[in-house]
Amino acid sequence: xxxxxxxxxxxxxxxxxxxxxxxxxxxxxxxxxxxxxxxxxxxxxxxxxxxxxxxxxxxxxxxxxxxxxxxxxxxxxxxxxxxxxxxxxxxxxxxxxxxxxxxxxxxxxxxxx
Amino acid sequence: xxxxxxxxxxxxxxxxxxxxxxxxxxxxxxxxxxxxxxxxxxxxxxxxxxxxxxxxxxxxxxxxxxxxxxxxxxxxxxxxxxxxxxxxxxxxxxxxxxxxxxxxxxxxxxxxxx
Numbered sequence: 001x002x003x004x005x006x007x008x009x010x011x012x013x014x015x016x017x018x019x020x021x022x023x024x025x026x027x028x029x030x031x032x033x034x035x036x037x038x039x040x041x042x043x044x045x046x047x048x049x050x051x052x053x054x055x056x057x058x059x060x061x062x063x064x065x066x067x068x069x070x071x072x073x074x075x076x077x078x079x080x081x082x083x084x085x086x087x088x089x090x091x092x093x094x095x096x097x098x099x100x101x102x103x104x105x106x107x108x109x110x111x112x113x
Numbered sequence: 114x115x116x117x118x119x120x121x122x123x124x125x126x127x128x129x130x131x132x133x134x135x136x137x138x139x140x141x142x143x144x145x146x147x148x149x150x151x152x153x154x155x156x157x158x159x160x161x162x163x164x165x166x167x168x169x170x171x172x173x174x175x176x177x178x179x180x181x182x183x184x185x186x187x188x189x190x191x192x193x194x195x196x197x198x199x200x201x202x203x204x205x206x207x208x209x210x211x212x213x214x215x216x217x218x219x220x221x222x223x224x225x226x227x
Contacts, residue, residue, distance in 0.1 A: 001159075031213065033215075041219065041220075042202065042217040042218060042219045042220050043157070043202070043215075043217045044217075045214055045215065048213075048214075058214075092156055092157065094157075094215075096213060101147070101159055101162060102159075102206070102213075102215055103159065104149075104156045104157040104158070105156055106155060106156040107155075107156040
């Protein structure tokens, strides 16, 4: 299994600002995924980030709102831009391990006031 | 498209009770099926998985069997503990090519009382 860390673990932000979330993996991986978990809801995939190419966004998510970087095979960032209270969620990154299993980071808990 | 439907919660049980959380899915082809658990204040952890029909995944006393005929993957445990209190998510993925997207159910909150 992969060991995944995220920074920050939580944050409280003001409306209209942006927050960049970092995801670090202890091994090289091709695909990294960013999910959102809104309060009391399930997880929704935001985008898939491959090293060396543009991220692929799911329906309802756009690059201007959630820009993603993937500079190398162990690291990725997700930025939540121009935040509103509706962006208050847990943001999780995940990677593929062996046998088609996805492993998740501990999540970043974001509250937007 | 793919979807996962799981039992609405919350579920409240006494310690040592039997647990069943129902999960059914809709997907084309032959998805892999997973149960993830989220303990309070933590991220998701893989609990168990099954990758083909009739496979049984098991871990920490939990079991689930991949039933293609009923498109189900129900989670069971014979005797729950207080430490099992968590949110449980059923999920599927369809592999092949670049399609590794995980589709999650809405989650079931389990509370186990001493």
